[in-house]
Amino acid sequence: MTARKSGNDAIELLLDDHKQVRQLIKQYEKIHESATADEKQELAEQICSEFLLHADIEEQFFYPAAREALEEEDLIDEAEVEHASARDLVAQIQSMQPDDPMYDAKVKVLGEYIEHHVEEEEKEMFPKVKKAKLDFDALGQEMMQVKESAQAGFLAGDKTAEGKGQRRSPRA
Secondary structure, eight states, X not given: OOOOSSSOOHHHHHHHHHHHHHHHHHHHHHXXXXXXXXXXXXXXXXXXXXXXXXXXXXXXXXXXXXXXXXXXXHHHHHHHHHHHHHHHHHHHHHTSOTTSTTHHXXXXXXXXXXXXXXXXXXXXXXXXXXXXXXXXXXHHHHHHHHHHHHHXXXXXXXXXXXXXXXXXXXXX
16 A cells, blocks of 8 residues: 655545555455465455555554544544454454465455445545544654555565554554
């Protein structure tokens, strides 16, 4: 979920993340029947890792700011529950082999969870948060710094930075 480096506020960064993970899910849907087990696993792992990093950053930075700005805490509560459900499914996927008969189904359902969650954020939460008096640029800059740091750690071989479906602090 790589975002453009300049001029992004927090919501733009999250929208870029949503677009990226949606593309990965569509790619998996297209190839899962003809792909090798390794290809499927690699793409599923990418979906899971991208989701986990996005969810961590959203929960650590965006949701607390949105919670302060909005009087409707139900939206944020629901989003956090949706993240928890998706995290559980990610953990199941990551503990499986791609030749498991339920593997494709679980990746598909994860995609459906993510799609539902993204639609609610983009149609309900983001418009309400945009009306709030938040410094979206500063928030976005902080989110991007943590994201880039986590991605750099992951690329350097620290796969715990995007751990197997477990919570981690992006500040660590």
